[in-house]
Amino acid sequence: MPLRLLKYALSKEYPGKRFFQAHETPKKSYDVVIIGGGGHGLAAAYYLAKEHGITNVAVLEKGYIGGGNTGRNTTIVRSNYLTPEGVKFYDASVKIYEGLSEELDLNLFYSTRGHYTLAHTESAMRTMRWRAEVNKHVGVESYVVGPDEIAKACPQLDMSCSGQAPILGALFHAPGSVARHDGVAWGYARGADSLGVEIFQNTEVLGIDVQGGKVAGVKTNKGYIATTKVLSAVAGFTPRICEMVGLETPIVIHPLQACVTEPMKPWLDTILVSGSLHVYVSQSSRGELVMGSSLDPYEVHSTRSTLDFVEGLTSHMLDMFPFLSNIKVVRQWAGMADMTPDFAPVMGKTPVEGFYLDAGWGTWGFKATPISGKTMAETIARDQAPDLIHSFRLSRFEDYELTGEKGAASVGH
């Protein structure tokens, strides 16, 4: 038994170092206030401190850190999108993820599995070829594979999908990975805290003080905080925060649900997605199958989950893997996805001076956590968004310059 463990057993008080200081009362003012202690808000705080020397920063989280969509997603990281601007952006994120455990000195269980998007129709095959070409052009390792290669990579898969939807091929994406999502939030929190950022849990923003078109402060359940720069990184709560500053956006909230089975011995090495069957699945390092499906079909601002969802999902899982019929689903949950009409995020400056938005992460934002933190930190520090996120600006809607990402993002992950 390692000595350290003995120390934990014998000590009356928990001898370990806290991940971050438990601040209770905010100061009267900060240079930057970040609303939302999910991965995105915490990553932005970390890069503000690390890369721009801005450390007088408060992160305000109404619940506990990582308790929003960051701790609810199915943890898939990939960059095999459809538009060049999307592929470049997510590829930059994948590259940061690959070295992130080391940088944050925390094992994020980042595990590169390879990612297959199955095609059951000729038209789906066409989209796969299109995506493969765009990906290759940008330097991302994706290519189309045939049924034989899929069957070899996943021999358990019923290639006819119970005769319902025979698999014609797939888009293979080598860098596709999974990671421990709460670890990402905790790692960034510890990193930010050690650089001087203050993190407040149980601290809710109730209003934003805007004077003469400029941010002047935020009202919270722990009093007023003066600041000239506010970042909203609240995913499913974005419309509520935008309402506080009178900003209209295209973002609407739909629940996205997920579930896991009881743990099994490792058998599924890869990440599999089927758009036609509305299923995506991977096996966690604990042995559970982590499964998700499409978005709930109508607006609801709650994290309730439904039987319809598990029934629909598991029936399609059984088309793919009939041998799972005796395996139990042990947990299900939902998050509130902040959806945009073009399946791309909304990032950068807004018409309200000092109010920065990091939102529209819908069903796809976990993989973007590092790069969105980095680019939003730069946007706040320089008051100018870097080129990498230019296509994602809020004003694209009034410019009629939407992105065309729908084809690669519509099955939620």
Place this chain on the structure above:
Amino acid sequence: MKLLTCPVNGTRPLSEFVFGGELRQPPAADCSDQVWAHYVHNRNGAPGLKQEWWYHAPSGTWFIAERNTLTDQVIRTYLKGQESQA
């Protein structure tokens, strides 16, 4: 199973219905591009009691539901223009 009441066909399983988005008033046809872009793209995304379009697919009936999007409770449903009889 969740149920919804179609004003024509009565209470039916939710799986028979399609969500059509919030009831909104289009701007005048000669409005500016900016006003039109706002209408086309922006939505009232905050939670609350909303009037929404719903469609009963088997019978092809479009109607209005008043629903609290925070609690997912439907207050009442009626055909457009027949609100007072609901």
